[in-house]
Amino acid sequence: MTLVTNAVDDAVQDVFVRAFGCALTPADGAPPPSDLLAIAMPLVCDGVEGSAVLGLPRGLVALVAGRLLAGATEQSLDEADLRDFGGEICNMLVGRIATRFSAAGTVLSLGTPQPALPADAALPAQWLCAGLPLSFHLRLPGVR
16 A cells, blocks of 8 residues: 555544544445535645545535534535535545655645535545545545
8 A cells, every 4th residue: 555545544534433433434436425515625745736635425524513513413504614614624634644644754735625526526435434425535646
């Protein structure tokens, strides 16, 4: 496994399982959800521009928000709230990846998470988190 693959897997485990207490299982290529929320964060590693792209259903964002804010539900959160929480989840994931890269002697510069087009994150899910499809891809051409 490469630094990128290990860092992504470790970050997803750390954030969703350890921080939020969600059960995480392999998704075996489950299709993206119809209510996909896509978040992208620009990255630079060793002069190579890339991005982190998070794709998750709004229901999973609401589940995480509910663990942080008592009483938050998908119905009580508006679209801006969901995007903000999705951006925070992306920040948490990429922050952990940057720490892993740093420990390996590689600097990863981070941008600000932004809403992305659903097509950018419409990739087969890698995990099911609390039974909901989740994808997180680090796109850094040539960086292993």
